[in-house]
Structures are given as structure tokens and as C-alpha cells.
Amino acid sequence: MELILSTLINGLSLGGIYAMIALGYTMVYGIAKMLNFAHGDIIMVGGYVIYVFMAFHNPLLAILMAVVFCVLLGITIEKVAYKPLRGASPLAVLITAIGVSYLLQSLAQIIFGSANKMVTVYDFGSVKFLGVTVQVSALVTLAVTVVVMTALTLFVKYTRLGRAMIAVSEDKGAAQLMGINVDGIITITFAIGSALAALAGLFYLLKAPSISSTLGAMPGIKAFTAAVIGGIGSIPGAMLGGILLGVVESISYKITAIAPYTDAIEFSILIIILLVRPTGFLGKKRREKV
Amino acid sequence: MAMLEVKNLQVYYGVICALKGISFEVNEGEIVTLIGANGAGKTTTMQSVVGLIPKRSGTVTFDGHDITQTPCHKIVHLGMTQVPEGRRIFQELTVYENLLMGAYSIKDSSGFKNDLDAIYTRFPRLAERKNQIAGTLSGGEQQMLAMGRAIMSHPKLLMLDEPSMGLSPLLVDQVFEIIKDINKDGTTILLVEQNAGKSLAISDRAYVLENGRIVLSGTGAELAASEMVQKAYLGG
Numbered sequence: 001m002e003l004i005l006s007t008l009i010n011g012l013s014l015g016g017i018y019a020m021i022a023l024g025y026t027m028v029y030g031i032a033k034m035l036n037f038a039h040g041d042i043i044m045v046g047g048y049v050i051y052v053f054m055a056f057h058n059p060l061l062a063i064l065m066a067v068v069f070c071v072l073l074g075i076t077i078e079k080v081a082y083k084p085l086r087g088a089s090p091l092a093v094l095i096t097a098i099g100v101s102y103l104l105q106s107l108a109q110i111i112f113g114s115a116n117k118m119v120t121v122y123d124f125g126s127v128k129f130l131g132v133t134v135q136v137s138a139l140v141t142l143a144v145t146v147v148v149m150t151a152l153t154l155f156v157k158y159t160r161l162g163r164a165m166i167a168v169s170e171d172k173g174a175a176q177l178m179g180i181n182v183d184g185i186i187t188i189t190f191a192i193g194s195a196l197a198a199l200a201g202l203f204y205l206l207k208a209p210s211i212s213s214t215l216g217a218m219p220g221i222k223a224f225t226a227a228v229i230g231g232i233g234s235i236p237g238a239m240l241g242g243i244l245l246g247v248v249e250s251i252s253y254k255i256t257a258i259a260p261y262t263d264a265i266e267f268s269i270l271i272i273i274l275l276v277r278p279t280g281f282l283g284k285k286r287r288e289k290v
Numbered sequence: 291m292a293m294l295e296v297k298n299l300q301v302y303y304g305v306i307c308a309l310k311g312i313s314f315e316v317n318e319g320e321i322v323t324l325i326g327a328n329g330a331g332k333t334t335t336m337q338s339v340v341g342l343i344p345k346r347s348g349t350v351t352f353d354g355h356d357i358t359q360t361p362c363h364k365i366v367h368l369g370m371t372q373v374p375e376g377r378r379i380f381q382e383l384t385v386y387e388n389l390l391m392g393a394y395s396i397k398d399s400s401g402f403k404n405d406l407d408a409i410y411t412r413f414p415r416l417a418e419r420k421n422q423i424a425g426t427l428s429g430g431e432q433q434m435l436a437m438g439r440a441i442m443s444h445p446k447l448l449m450l451d452e453p454s455m456g457l458s459p460l461l462v463d464q465v466f467e468i469i470k471d472i473n474k475d476g477t478t479i480l481l482v483e484q485n486a487g488k489s490l491a492i493s494d495r496a497y498v499l500e501n502g503r504i505v506l507s508g509t510g511a512e513l514a515a516s517e518m519v520q521k522a523y524l525g526g
Contacts, residue, residue, distance in 0.1 A: 160394070167380050167391050173342050174378040179366035179395030179443060 002132040007254050008247065009129075013138035013203075015246020016145030020200045021223030022230065022238035023152065024193030030169040030233035031189045034093045038077060038100035040220015042194050046070045046201030047211040048108060051119040059122045066198040074194025075187055083183070108213035120209045121202065137206040144203075148196065149239050156235060165189065169233065218263075222249075225270045231283025240281055245269075291354070293318045293478055294339070294370070294447055299348035301331075301338045308334045310502040311348065316447065321469070321479040323489040323510070325523055326499035332482040333375050335499070336451045340372045341365045353446060367395050369446035373453060375482075377436040381425030385416055388424050388435055392442030409438040412468070430461040437468060441477075448472065449480045454488070466492055486523035490514040498523075 021043065028036045046066040053062035081100050085093050124136035156162035167175040168185045176182055197216075200223075204215060226245045230237025245266055252262040273280065292315035301309040309331050316322045326332050337343045339350055341362035349358045357365050380388050389409060393402055410417035413434045419427065424435060433453060440448055450469065454462040466488050473479050483489035490496055493510035498519060506518060513519045 163383070163387060163391060164394065166383060170380050170382060171378050173337075173362075174374060174380065175391075176342060176362035177340070177366060177372055177374060177378075177440075178391045179363050179371075180391075181361075181363045 002130075003254065005130060006132045006134055007250050009132075009134050009138055009142070011247035011250030012243060013141040013145075013246070014207075014250055015243035016142050017200050017203045017207075017219070017242075018223045018226045018246050019149065019239045019242025020145055020196045020203070021219055022227040022242045023149070023235065024196050025224050025227040026230070026232055026234060026238040027165075027189050028193050029227070030235075031165060032078075032082070032186050034082065034090070035097060035224075036082075036190075036193070037094065037097040037220070037224075038104060039193060039197060040216035040218075040223070041101050041104040042070050042074060042197035042216065043201040043204065043219055044108060044211070044213060044216035045073060045104060046198035047205055047215050048112060048117075049198075050121060050202060050205060051112075051117050051211055054119050054121065062121065063198075063202055066201060067195050070194040070198035070201075071191045074190040074197075078187060078190040083186075105213045105217075112213070114213070116210045116212045118210055119205060121205050124206070137203075141203045141206060144199065148199070152192070153235065161185075161188065222266065225267060229270055229273050229280055231280030233284065234280070234282040237280055237282035292316060292351075293353055294480065295349075295351045296335075296339060297349045299335070299338065299350065300346040301334050301343065302346045308502055309338070312499070312502070312504050313348075314497050314504060314507070316478060316480050318446075318478055319473075319476070320494040321473050321481060321492055321510075323481040323483055323493040323496040324499050325483055325486045325489060325496060325513075325519075327522070328484075329501075330499040331502040332499055333451055334502075336372060336375075336449055336480075336482055340370065340449060363395075366443060369444070370449070371440050371443050371445045372449040372451060373433075373436045373440045375451040375455070377432045379424045379427075379432050379435050379439065381423070383424055384421050385424055385427070385435055386420045388439050389416075389442050392439035395443050405442055405444075409441065412471070413438050429456050430458070430464075433457060433461070433465060434468075437465075437472075441472065445477060447478045447480060449482075451482045452484065453481070454483065454485050462488065486519065487514070490519075 021040065024039050025036065028034065049066040049069045050062045053065045077100055081096050082093060085096060124140060126133050126135050156165060164175065164180045164185055167178060167180060168182050172182050205211065222245060223242065226241035227238045229244065230241030248269065249262055249266060252265050253259050258265065294316040296315065297313050298311045299309055300311050312335065324332050324335060338345050341360055345358060349356065351357065352368060352370055355368055357368065380391060383391065389406060393405065415431050416434055416438055419431065427435060453465050457465060462485065469479060469481065470492050481489055490510040490513055495508065496510050496513045497504050498506040498513065506513065506516065
């Protein structure tokens with residue numbers, strides 16, 4: 001029982017991180033219709049910014065700086081690398097995104113070296129909860145993700161800007177005919193995605209206080225998997241896919257016999273779901289225009 | 291001075307020339323129609339004038355502004371919008387939310403309630419279905435919604451691209467009545483239609499577009515009486 005509960009809490013917390021990252025993938029895909037494979041590396045950049053500003057021993061300052069820096073970086077990447085390619089073939093955009101990903105990783109390696117850096121943002125300790133010991137940081141992660149996701153859902157549904165985002169994701173031309181500045185909406189989308197990635201970077205450091213230039217690579221791919229499982233372009237889908245993947249991963253790690261195959265199991269789930277439901281759980285069927 | 295003046299407009303899709311330098315104008319208060327066969331360049335004209343597709347050369351002036359290079363969303367703020375071909379309502383949003391999007395360019399929200407009531411009065415079906423997801427509406431209702439959504443932005447000039455397409459004869463008549471009504475309320479109309487008979491009947495002036503060129507122009511009645519239009523577009 002204790003084992004189940006602690007596994008579940010860890011899974012939900014890990015799933016929350018995946019969901020945060022997956023939201024960045026899915027919103028950018030929904031609105032700019034591109035796969036931003038450099039998104040995972042924003043997590044790593046966020047981590048390094050926290051590492052740098054922890055020199056002042058002020059976690060809140062470090063987190064704030066990470067969010068601000070990542071937002072500016074995300075907007076800059078979009079303007080410099082992706083905007084000139086609007087209307088180009090999806091393959092060109094995809095390759096550019098992969099190039100940006102390597103660029104960020106290499107820059108981090110040049111600046112910070114290839115050895116892992118250690119940084120403790122804040123030690124929350126652990127508590128006894130219904131007879132099991134859980135890391136408070138896992139609970140904090142879970143709580144923050146729930147708040148962020150709720151806020152984002154309400155923002156998209158009930159604000160003028162949020163509705164403009166839905167309009168752009170559905171039909172860029174019609175959105176422009178409403179007077180919506182599509183480029184502006186794309187910029188805002190990248191900003192939101194990057195802010196979420198910075199928070200994900202924080203959560204990784206809370207889980208394990210070590211950072212390297214490839215910190216964001218695997219979480220990026222896992223979160224992308226989560227976004228596709230949930231239905232790429234769908235915000236609730238990204239949340240669902242993230243949580244699902246996090247819980248599966250957490251359970252799989254606890255079962256000795258299959259623990260080494262955890263990644264393989266997660267990606268197999270992706271393949272199976274794509275075979276059964278090619279649009280993911282909550283994805284829309286794309287109707288071909290005639 | 292004309293409200294909308296298009297001079298020598300050329301549009302290319304890659305190397306293919308879709309508009310070979312067309313010129314036309316729309317004066318305040320008029321209903322002007324472009325008629326032409328499939329592929330003549332009607333939709334291309336509409337989309338390039340409103341800034342949705344790039345122009346190769348030529349100039350477009352609207353209400354005293356040179357809008358040749360102005361992006362579409364800014365043109366909408368100047369007071370020109372379009373009901374695009376195929377309606378293109380936001381399928382996932384409700385009827386009400388679609389109308390809300392229509393008012394996106396209106397910064398002052400104090401008149402929103404009145405505008406909304408006016409739309410619901412003009413289109414009672416939309417009032418009945420205001421909380422329904424727009425994608426579930428019938429074709430006719432979607433056309434009403436697309437027109438209502440466009441009117442929410444208070445356009446001085448409303449462009450309508452094939453508003454009667456795919457509608458039953460009864461609804462087609464209704465759509466043309468509504469266009470006349472909107473015009474009477476002070477909105478200038480630029481219309482693109484394959485239904486030449488009905489559109490010429492309500493038009494002050496009209497142009498015939500063939501293979502990316504304007505080949506004929508005149509008043510609605512003149513064109514309806516012309517032998518060439520009768521042969522090609524009115525089945526005479």
C-alpha cells in the first residue's frame with residue numbers, strides 16, 4: 001500500500017513535469033504548426049540560469065531570472081530562426097529546430113564545461129504522509145503544475161488573448177480577418193512555452209540537484225511523446241499524456257524485472273496508441289480541405 | 291474619391307500569373323460584384339486585396355490609406371473585412387464565441403451588447419443556437435454566422451466571397467436579401483459570385499473577370515442585359 005502510494009505521488013509529480021513541457025510542444029504545434037525540437041533544451045538553459053543566480057543564495061530570484069531569460073530566449077529563437085521560414089517546407093523548419101537544439105547544447109557546454117554542475121535550489125526535506133515518506137519537492141511540483149495548468153486552461157478559454165490563440169490554431173487566415181495579429185500570437189505562444197520549460201528546469205533540479213548540457217534532451221523527447229499520445233495540438237491532451245507517461249515511468253522503475261526497459265516501454269505505448277488512435281487520445285481528426 | 295481603388299493588381303502563385311493587372315473601384319454605399327467562372331481569379335482578387343496573399347505589383351487604396359503592403363489584421367482595423375470563401379467560421383468555438391471573435395478589433399467593448407443584440411435580431415437562428423458549437427451548425431446557419439461575425443467589426447467595406455455557395459435556393463434568396471439589408475444600413479459591399487443573375491440584380495455596378503483580367507464592366511442592369519454575360523454566365 002505504502003509502495004503504491006509513494007509510486008503514485010512520484011509518478012504524478014514526474015507526470016506534471018512532462019505535462020508542463022508537453023504543453024510547450026503542443027501549443028507551439030497548434031499555433032505555429034511546427035515541431036519545436038529545441039523546446040527540451042530550454043529546460044536545460046533554465047537550469048543553468050538557476051545555477052548561475054543561485055550564487056546570490058536567493059531561490060526566488062534565481063527562478064524569476066530563469067523564467068525571464070527563457071522567455072526572452074524563446075522569443076528570440078522564434079524571431080531569428082523560425083519566423084523567416086514561415087511558409088517554408090515543414091522539413092526545413094524541423095531541421096532548423098534540431099539545429100537550434102544542438103546550438104543551445106553546444107553553447108552550454110562551451111560556457112559551463114562538460115562536467116555536471118551541482119546546485120541545490122532549496123531543500124524541502126520530506127514528510128510522512130499516510131504512513132509513507134515522500135519528498136516535499138514532489139508535492140510542491142505537483143501543486144505548482146496543477147495551479148499552472150488550471151490557470152492556462154482558464155486563460156485560453158476565457159480571455160480575449162486565449163480565444164485569439166484558439167482562433168489562430170484553427171484558421172490563421174480567418175483569424176487575420178478578425179484583426180488578430182498572428183505573428184504576435186505566435187510570439188506569445190513561444191513565450192508561454194518557454195516560461196513553462198524554465199519551471200520544468202526548476203523541477204528537475206529539485207528532483208536531482210545536478211545539471212549538464214543534455215539535461216533537457218530526454219525529458220524533451222518524453223514530453224513530446226506525451227504530447228503526441230494526448231493528441232498534439234490539444235492542451236488537455238498534453239496534460240493527460242504527461243501524467244500518463246509519468247505514472248507509467250514511475251511504476252515501471254519500481255518493478256525490478258522491467259525497470260531497465262522503462263524508456264522502451266514508454267515509447268512502445270506511443271507506438272501502440274498511434275496504431276490504435278493516430279490522432280492521440282484527444283487529438284482532432286484533420287479534415288482535408290477540398 | 292472611391293472608397294476602394296485597385297490599380298493594376300498582379301498576383302502570382304509561384305510562376306503562375308493568376309491576376310494579370312486588374313483595376314476596379316468601389317464607391318461608398320455601392321454594391322459591386324465581380325462575376326466570373328471558376329479559376330477566373332475572383333477569390334485571388336478578394337484575398338490579395340485584403341492582404342491574405344501577397345501582391346506582385348499594383349496598388350490598393352482604401353478610405354484614403356495606401357494598403358498595398360499593409361498586413362491583413364491591420365486592414366481589418368481600418369474598417370474592411372471579408373466573409374471568406376467556404377465561410378471559415380471557428381468550428382470549435384460556440385456561436386457566441388465566434389461573434390466575440392468578430393468584435394476582436396473593436397477596442398471599446400461598451401457597444402458589444404448592442405451589436406450582439408442587433409446580430410441576434412437580424413439572424414434569429416443564431417440567437418437560438420448561441421451556445422452551440424459552431425461546427426455543428428448547418429451550412430446556411432454557418433453562412434449567417436460568418437456574415438454576423440464579419441459585421442461585428444463594423445466594417446465600412448464588407449467583402450463577401452461566394453456567400454451563396456452550397457446553399458439551397460431558398461437560403462440563396464435569403465442571403466441576397468441580407469446583403470441588400472446590410473448595404474442599406476450603410477455598409478459598402480464588394481461581392482464575388484458565381485450566381486451572376488441574382489448578384490447582378492442587387493448590384494450597382496459589376497465587373498466580369500476572365501483568366502485574371504477584367505473583360506467587361508458596367509452597371510448591374512447593363513451587364514445583365516449584355517449578350518456576352520447572358521451567353522457565358524446567365525445560361526441565355
